[in-house]
Structures are given as structure tokens and as C-alpha cells.
Amino acid sequence: MKYHLVTLGCAKNTVDSMRLEQALRAGRHLPVAAPQDADLLLVNTCGFIDDAKAESVEVIRGLDDGRREDQRLYVIGCMTEIAEGEVRAAIPDVDATYGVEQWDAIAAELGPASETYDIPERSLPQFGSPSAYLKISDGCDRPCTFCIIPTIKGGMHSDDARRLIAEARMYAAAGAKELVLVAQDSTAYGEDRGDRDGLAALLEQLAEAVPEAPWVRLMYAYPGRVTPRLAETMARLPNVVPYLDMPLQHGSDAMLRRMKRPSLRVARQSIEHIRTAMPDAVLRTTFIVGFPGETEQEFEQLLDFVEEQRFDHIGAFTYSPQAGTPAATLAEQVPEAVKQERYGALMELAQGISLDSNRAMVGREVDVLIESDEPAQAEGGGSISIGRTFRDAPEVDGMALLKGEYPSGALVRAWVVGAMPYDLLCDPAEGNAD
Numbered sequence: 001m002k003y004h005l006v007t008l009g010c011a012k013n014t015v016d017s018m019r020l021e022q023a024l025r026a027g028r029h030l031p032v033a034a035p036q037d038a039d040l041l042l043v044n045t046c047g048f049i050d051d052a053k054a055e056s057v058e059v060i061r062g063l064d065d066g067r068r069e070d071q072r073l074y075v076i077g078c079m080t081e082i083a084e085g086e087v088r089a090a091i092p093d094v095d096a097t098y099g100v101e102q103w104d105a106i107a108a109e110l111g112p113a114s115e116t117y118d119i120p121e122r123s124l125p126q127f128g129s130p131s132a133y134l135k136i137s138d139g140c141d142r143p144c145t146f147c148i149i150p151t152i153k154g155g156m157h158s159d160d161a162r163r164l165i166a167e168a169r170m171y172a173a174a175g176a177k178e179l180v181l182v183a184q185d186s187t188a189y190g191e192d193r194g195d196r197d198g199l200a201a202l203l204e205q206l207a208e209a210v211p212e213a214p215w216v217r218l219m220y221a222y223p224g225r226v227t228p229r230l231a232e233t234m235a236r237l238p239n240v241v242p243y244l245d246m247p248l249q250h251g252s253d254a255m256l257r258r259m260k261r262p263s264l265r266v267a268r269q270s271i272e273h274i275r276t277a278m279p280d281a282v283l284r285t286t287f288i289v290g291f292p293g294e295t296e297q298e299f300e301q302l303l304d305f306v307e308e309q310r311f312d313h314i315g316a317f318t319y320s321p322q323a324g325t326p327a328a329t330l331a332e333q334v335p336e337a338v339k340q341e342r343y344g345a346l347m348e349l350a351q352g353i354s355l356d357s358n359r360a361m362v363g364r365e366v367d368v369l370i371e372s373d374e375p376a377q378a379e380g381g382g383s384i385s386i387g388r389t390f391r392d393a394p395e396v397d398g399m400a401l402l403k404g405e406y407p408s409g410a411l412v413r414a415w416v417v418g419a420m421p422y423d424l425l426c427d428p429a430e431g432n433a434d
């Protein structure tokens with residue numbers, strides 16, 4: 001069977017789609033790029049917020065409108081897990097729905113392909129990128145009042161370390177230069193098996209098993225679970241980059257209590273563990289503005305906290321109520337215009353700090369991981385290759401713009417010669433000029 005798979009939502013959903021693809025490939029089913037060439041249309045949906053649900057419905061409807069009678073349409077993933085009825089109501093002709101992590105069930109239903117296809121091996125597992133996402137666990141046990149994830153995905157369950165190492169080896173063998181560890185809560189890794197420092201142990205095993213992946217990056221840490229042992233392990237292992245993404249959600253203790261999140265004291269302690277072990281560590285965090293009841297003063301406390309900690313990268317979201325979460329029913333919802341205004345003020349502050357952080361890199365020698373085979377044209381002529389330094393995570397942070405033409409996946413030694421709010425300008429170091 002030929003299938004066309006569309007993946008919506010976050011990096012973790014991308015990993016789910018890859019697992020599904022592995023199961024389908026094992027049945028010798030063939031992925032095709034164009035929907036009209038497929039026997040089966042698959043949409044892996046996102047249901048995290050209302051906008052994501054609307055996008056999922058739009059994509060499914062688009063495929064449904066254009067499909068032939070002999071083409072099947074399956075909808076899977078987060079939206080079908082929590083709102084299958086909405087999918088069925090919007091697109092009644094969907095042939096089957098599956099929730100999250102159902103790849104084996106889907107592959108079993110389809111059975112082995114009746115025609116034997118010559119399945120092309122992709123040079124890299126994830127759509128030509130030199131970075132591979134490794135989802136180390138799924139689900140979440142935390143009580144955050146704004147979040148629907150524990151309802152969608154259930155409690156935290158860690159993936160088996162041996163399986164993860166085998167997956168990491170496969171990516172490295174396919175040429176991946178960066179492994180990005182993702183989860184709903186990466187620092188909880190192993191807790192379901194009683195391991196207190198399971199993530200530190202996993203990093204050690206990965207470093208030993210896959211030394212050819214020069215960058216291992218940690219996303220989605222939970223404040224309070226960044227232990228001194230984890231910070232020291234990150235500092236000690238040469239291929240774990242000194243970078244941590246730790247969503248903090250707010251900078252006011254009253255708000256954090258309402259969100260049922262760890263306090264600022266706990267957040268500061270985790271940051272201190274990281275900065276003590278790695279003084280040059282790059283910190284990324286995310287905040288929600290306009291959570292119900294957020295006063296002007298509480299928002300100012302968030303800005304003060306950002307000034308105090310000077311995070312290198314900040315992502316921000318305006319609060320959007322999720323049906324089925326405790327926060328959705330809270331009184332004192334903040335008006336949309338106020339949310340937007342606060343979002344603008346936070347991002348303006350974050351941009352200035354990000355620019356300072358990038359300026360501090362000027363004059364330093366770095367490795368740039370090239371991400372694209374298609375160089376851009378520089379303003380004054382010549383080519384620019386697009387990549388990232390260890391300071392930037394794929395998709396969410398900035399870029400490094402490097403003079404010259406280099407292939408995707410190359411790690412190029414370079415000097416930082418200029419800084420923009422989100423991106424760095426680099427020249428190849430001697431011996432690397434193309």
C-alpha cells in the first residue's frame with residue numbers, strides 16, 4: 001500500500017509519526033509525497049489548543065475534499081484521542097480514527113503490503129535534517145492547571161534505554177549530528193521505574209554508545225528536577241551541549257501557585273545548578289501571559305524575573321483556555337487585548353536580552369552545523385549557508401548565517417563576526433574557507 005502521511009503539531013508528534021513510519025515500513029508499505037499517489041491518507045493531528053484543532057480539521061477536510069473514492073483516510077494522534085467526536089462531526093467520511101501511540105495497531109490493521117515495494121532508505125531519518133529527535137518518554141504526571149497533555153497522553157512512561165540507544169545509533173549511522181531529547185517532561189525520565197537520576201544515567205549511556213553524534217541537546221526540563229547530578233553530568237559529557245530548555249511559565253509566585261507549578265525558589269535553584277556546573281550555559285524558557293487572574297503587578301513580576309535571569313531564549317504564548325482543564329473554568333479570564341499587549345511587552349524585553357546574549361558571542365570561535373543544502377544569496381553577492389551553533393535548538397531558536405557554501409550536515413569551524421536579535425553572522429575559520 002502507498003501512504004501519504006501529514007504530521008501536525010510539535011516535535012514530539014514528529015517522533016510519533018516516525019515510529020508509525022517504522023511500523024509501516026516493516027510491512028513494506030511505501031511512503032509517497034503526493035496525496036494523489038497514495039492509497040491511504042494519514043493525518044497525525046495536534047489537539048493541544050483550539051487553533052491546533054482548527055488546523056487539524058482544515059487539513060483533514062482538504063485531503064477529504066480532494067480524495068478519490070478508492071483512497072482511504074485515517075486520522076490519528078492527539079486530537080482523535082481527546083476529541084474524536086469533533087473530527088467525526090466535521091468530516092463524517094473519515095474511514096478510521098486512532099488515538100496516540102497506536103502505530104502497531106495501525107500497522108497490524110493494514111497488514112503486510114500486497115505488492116512488494118522497493119522502500120527507499122532516506123539518507124537521514126527526519127526529512128533531510130542533520131538533527132534527530134529522540135523521544136525518551138511520553139505522558140506527564142504533573143498537575144499544571146492549564147494543560148491537557150496528561151489527559152491526552154496519560155501518565156509519564158519512559159521508553160526503554162536499550163531501545164532508545166538503538167534508535168540513537170540508527171540516527172547517527174544515517175548521518176545525524178545532533179540528537180535532541182524530547183518528552184513532555186524529560187527530567188522525569190526513569191521515575192516510573194523508581195530511578196531518581198534516570199536522565200543523567202541515560203545521557204551517560206548515550207554518550208558512550210553514540211560518540212559520533214557531537215551534539216546531544218536536552219529539551220523540556222521541569223524546574224526542581226534539574227538535580228546537581230544532572231547538571232554535573234551535562235557539564236562532564238563532551239557531546240552534551242551546555243544548553244537547557246526549561247519551561248517556567250511565569251515569574252510570579254502567586255501565578256505559579258494558580259498554575260500548580262513549582263515556585264520561583266525552585267526555579268532559581270535549578271538555574272543555579274546549571275550555571276554552577278556550566279557557567280556558559282545557554283538557557284531557554286517559555287512563559288504564558290494572560291493566565292486567568294494575572295494582574296498588572298503579577299505581569300510586572302514576570303518582567304522583573306526575566307531581567308533578573310536574562311534568559312538567552314524566551315518563547316511566549318498568550319493563554320488560551322483548554323476545555324477539560326481546571327484553568328478553563330477559572331473566573332477572571334484576561335481580555336484578549338490585554339494578553340496581546342503583555343505578550344508584546346515581554347517579547348520586546350526578551351529580544352533585547354537575546355541581542356545582548358548574541359553580541360557577547362562576537363569574536364568567539366564556534367562550530368556551525370549546516371542545516372540546508374540550499375545556500376542563500378548574501379546582500380553584497382556571494383553565498384550564505386544556513387545553520388546553527390550549539391546555542392540554538394532546531395525550529396525554536398535562531399540561526400547562524402555562515403559565509404560560503406557548505407552541505408547540509410557539515411560541522412564548520414567559524415568565527416562569530418556579527419549579532420542580530422536572534423541570529424549570528426559567522427565567517428569560516430581559517431582552513432574552512434570554501
Ligand code: SF4
Binds near residue numbers: 140141142144147185
Ligand atoms: S509539565 Fe508540561 S506536559 Fe506536564 S502537565 Fe505541565 S505543562 Fe503539561
